Amino acid sequence: MVEAENITKTYGDRVIVNDFSTRVLRGDRIGIVGPNGAGKTTLIKMLTGLLEPDSGKIKLGSALELAMLDQGRAKLLPETRLKDALTGGGSDTIHINGEARHVVGYMKDFLFTPEQANTPIGKLSGGERARVALARALSLPSNFPVLDEPTNDLDLETLDLLEEMVSDYAGTAIVVSHDRDFLDRVATSVIIAEGEGMWTEYAGGYSDMVIQRGEGVNARAAITKAHRAGKTALAQTTAATAKRKLSFKEKHALETLPKDIEKLEAEIKTLNAAPADGSLYAKDPASFAAKSKALAAAETKRAAAEEQWLELELLREEIEG
Ligand SMILES: Nc1ncnc2c1ncn2[C@@H]1O[C@H](COP(=O)(O)OP(=O)(O)OP(=O)(O)O)[C@@H](O)[C@H]1O
Ligand SMILES: [Mg+2]
Structure with missing residues (x-):
């Protein structure tokens, strides 16, 4: 469906994608994982032909019909x-x-x-x-849905539904998500941001990816060979994680973050209930604006908390093997 050969993308002096190659075959369901701003959206735009790489080649299958659920969520008139x-x-x-x-x-x-x-x-x-x-x-x-963070702001029922739809789906799909269970259930391979524009693909779901990353030497040697340019960053993290333990603060954060996330989710739900009623805007624009602002703040906090949790969890699994 898609063939990417040594693609690279730079914005200013930041390398977003550094010499990445992959092949998306019919029936693949690819999960994309990485911190905010790592370049997930940029990568899928290139893989789907919506954005040209600076160098390298993208070949798209001729029968490709994309359906993109973008992060901005196509604007619907109220x-x-x-x-x-x-x-x-x-x-x-x-x-x-x-x-x-x-x-x-x-x-x-x-x-x-x-x-x-x-x-x-x-x-x-x-x-x-x-x-x-x-x-x-x-x-x-479409024979190729591309979903950029579809699991954000979905309730549990919808999440189940989405999971069912994507895993029953016989076609090819790319899904950007931080949701580990979701990826475990639907992904046939996971591409993760390793930092500095390096992206690595692992077979299987999220947990499989964690295990393979944890395998260390072999997996990493292969990666290092493939990305000599990124060698230093990876070697440094590997050496650092091999020696280190989770600090008290990190352990504490791992325990408390899920509760913080739950609280933020509840807050978002409550706030969402209000601005959805268009009448509030007409009656009380100031209060509407305040609620919208609070909602945006809570969503940012939740994303940051999820991000932090994901990073700590990866670190923990890497240390504990
Ligand atoms: N057209 C552009 N011009 C300059 N910088 C850009 C452009 N598009 C994206 N960037 C930058 O590239 C980086 C990667 O952006 P991208 O949207 O791909 O990240 P992301 O992993 O999808 O993040 P998020 O998790 O927040 O959705 C960001 O730092 C972003 O500011
Ligand atoms: Mg994005």
Whole structure:
């Protein structure tokens, strides 16, 4: 489906992707993992032909039909009715995998009630809007869904649903996610940011990736050979992790972060319930703005906490083998 050969991308003096090669075969479901700003979105844009690499080659299969669920979530006008957002308007029929379906049935797959068909998008909660975006992306005629952090702001039920859909999905997919369980269940290989623009692909899900990284010498020797340029950074981390232990602070953070994340999730849920009601904006713009600001702050904090947890967890597994 995709062949990337020695692709490189630099922004200013930051190397985002340094000499990366991979092949995406039919049926592969690739997970992409890495800290904020590592270049996950940039990498998938290149792998899908939306962005040119500075050097190296990308070859795309001729029958490739992309469906991109992007991080920004395609903007929907708030007054668009739910069913029109899904069908494009004008009809109650939607074509899924070449099969005509009634939009209400499809809505049900995404946990919406028939009564919500005429609800304007602007009145839906944040989680519901994320579900609409997902329903739209998966309804496009595509043999290659590319989902950039689809698990952010999904409730547990939707997450289960997404997991089921992606793992039952026979086609090829790329999913950017921090959600370890999700990747364990759906990914056939994981590409992780190793820092300094180095990306490495491991077979299997997230846990398999952690085990292979932990294997150390052999896995790392292969990586080092492949990326001589990035050698120093990797050698330094390997040497450093081989010797070190988790500090008291790090251990404490590993224990407390999941609870912090849960709290932030609850806070986000509460805040989401408010701005979704468009009437608040008309009645009290100041309070609406304050809530939106609080929501953005909570989301940033949650992302940072998830990130930190992921890094510590990787470190822990690497140390404990
Ligand atoms: N067009 C651009 N011009 C300059 N810098 C850019 C451009 N696009 C991305 N960047 C920078 O490249 C880096 C990688 O961005 P990218 O969006 O790919 O990261 P990401 O891993 O997807 O992050 P996140 O987890 O926050 O989604 C960031 O530091 C970003 O600011
Ligand atoms: Mg991104």
